[in-house]
Amino acid sequence: MACSDASVTACSDAVDLRAAYEAAGVEAVLEQLDRELIGLRPVKARIREIAALLVVNRARQQVGLETAPPSLHMSFTGRPGTGKTTVAERMSKILHGLGYVRKGHVVTATRDDLVGQYIGHTAPKTREMLKKAMGGVLFIDEAYYLYKPENERDYGAEAIEILLQVMENNRDDLVVIFAGYKDRMDIFYQSNPGLSSRVANHIDFPDYSAGELLAIARLILAHENYRFSEEATAAFADYIHRRMQLPFFANARSIRNAIDRSRMRQANRLFNRMGSAVTKGDLMTIEAEDITASRVFQGEVEGLDPSAPLTN
Numbered sequence: 001m002a003c004s005d006a007s008v009t010a011c012s013d014a015v016d017l018r019a020a021y022e023a024a025g026v027e028a029v030l031e032q033l034d035r036e037l038i039g040l041r042p043v044k045a046r047i048r049e050i051a052a053l054l055v056v057n058r059a060r061q062q063v064g065l066e067t068a069p070p071s072l073h074m075s076f077t078g079r080p081g082t083g084k085t086t087v088a089e090r091m092s093k094i095l096h097g098l099g100y101v102r103k104g105h106v107v108t109a110t111r112d113d114l115v116g117q118y119i120g121h122t123a124p125k126t127r128e129m130l131k132k133a134m135g136g137v138l139f140i141d142e143a144y145y146l147y148k149p150e151n152e153r154d155y156g157a158e159a160i161e162i163l164l165q166v167m168e169n170n171r172d173d174l175v176v177i178f179a180g181y182k183d184r185m186d187i188f189y190q191s192n193p194g195l196s197s198r199v200a201n202h203i204d205f206p207d208y209s210a211g212e213l214l215a216i217a218r219l220i221l222a223h224e225n226y227r228f229s230e231e232a233t234a235a236f237a238d239y240i241h242r243r244m245q246l247p248f249f250a251n252a253r254s255i256r257n258a259i260d261r262s263r264m265r266q267a268n269r270l271f272n273r274m275g276s277a278v279t280k281g282d283l284m285t286i287e288a289e290d291i292t293a294s295r296v297f298q299g300e301v302e303g304l305d306p307s308a309p310l311t312n
Contacts, residue, residue, distance in 0.1 A: 013062075030048060030051070050201060075178050078207075101175060107138050246299070262290045
């Protein structure tokens with residue numbers, strides 16, 4: 001029986017929103033997100049808002065209020081390494097905990113997974129990925145590559161049309177998240193108004209500050225039982241400043257790659273000391289020399305063949 005009183009809390013059909021929130025594991029997922037990702041306050045605030053909407057929507061249904069299902073398809077925009085994939089994974093857990101998707105898994109796809117190279121190839125590829133994602137989240141990275149209007153023989157438009165149909169007809173069992181650079185995604189939506197109208201939640205992921213990137217580096221090191229020496233901390237702060245000025249900087253992804261290379265230099269440094277014992281502290285500590293040996297200090301993008309064209 002629905003509440004006739006405007007105040008649901010005064011009715012026998014009252015729902016404890018906080019209890020529903022906790023029972024679905026939403027707070028635990030959000031706390032995990034806070035631990036995993038430094039910063040991103042606007043993103044985390046928006047995820048909390050969406051979670052609150054979903055809890056209230058469920059409560060309205062429980063007390064018999066006729067409620068239109070919320071549109072859950074999303075757009076994540078931002079540069080590489082800003083946490084879009086991680087947030088998609090945590091969002092799927094929230095959706096599953098609240099009963100909006102059956103499984104709560106995430107299937108990641110790119111153009112190559114959805115678009116065929118000849119007539120009759122695209123539809124089965126797209127439908128196969130949708131089948132894998134059903135009951136969870138389909139995360140389409142660099143989604144703008146699906147649309148190539150300059151190529152009359154491109155089959156990306158066919159994949160988009162199939163996505164539109166499934167997003168509309170199966171919205172109670174599938175959430176699609178489109179991701180990519182903001183400027184390119186804006187053009188993508190402008191060129192596909194039918195798609196834009198089905199994506200209600202747009203979340204922009206800002207770049208990390210230098211201080212946040214240093215905190216991310218420390219978090220990565222601690223997770224792997226490493227640490228910076230005092231001199232290494234200063235050297236890595238300098239590394240971050242220099243790397244941010246170079247091409248194809250990928251935020252946390254670039255920081256993780258830098259940490260991995262520092263670990264290799266540390267291992268090589270310790271290995272070359274063979275014949276003398278190393279302590280636990282030696283094995284844990286990244287020194288300044290493990291960082292300053294990077295080509296970034298010569299103004300080059302590390303990890304690439306200097307004679308090859310730069311790529312991300």
